[in-house]
Amino acid sequence: MSPTRPAPQSESAPTPPVAERPGSLRLSLRVFLLLCGLSVLLFALITWQVLADGPLLGVDERVSHALVHPDRWSELLADLGNGQIAVPLLALVAVYVSWRGHTDGAGRWWLPPLAACVLMALVPAIIVPLKEWTGRHGTPVMPPGGDYYPSGHTATAAIAYGSATLLLLPWLRSALARLALLTLCAVLVLGVSFGLVRRGYHWPLDVVASWLLCGPLLLPLGLSYRSRRQSSSRTPRC
Structure with missing residues (x-):
């Protein structure tokens, strides 16, 4: 009697994507x-040092004197921070992401672009009062005044x-x-x-103070991106 052959196995169903661990989002939130x-x-x-004219400002001024060298390239780099350049670029990205989200039927597709626009509107509302409060003078190559910090x-x-x-990242698969x-x-x-x-x-x-200030402001968008990535990893794909 010939040995019994194992029955042919049917094609296995597609393996569902592995969902992230339940605690990963909470861990990301804690790190953020x-x-x-x-x-x-x-x-x-840093703000306390500026207001009190503390010793940290002496180090800051020495570093500035060592780095300052006005040239055309540094001016071009600095111009990339102008609102006339940066804000329209963000607006274009927000419109594109809104269109993609609406076309693909993504839930609450309007929320991340709206949050980005609100953040951009908050910049002058936060920076201008801080400038007036601290009243820090400019570098020697700038006209006298007290609105630089x-x-x-x-x-x-x-x-x-x-x-x-952060708006574009969820739409990039690679x-x-x-x-x-x-x-x-x-x-x-x-x-x-640098410019x-x-x-x-x-x-x-x-410059460093603005970095430190903008990090927390970008937190909501960062968490939104993390949440969307987690949701997409649980969605089966063909």
């Missing part, structure tokens, strides 16, 4: 909140380019494309920051 708390603490420290151009670049990046977009965002923000300091438009601490 920790980083935001650290940013707020450092911003408060924190840097408005840096904040504009960080919020506009950072928000545009990890390489997402990495390229994040790198481009970092290069733009750092380029604007402002190199050109003598701002002290280095003015």
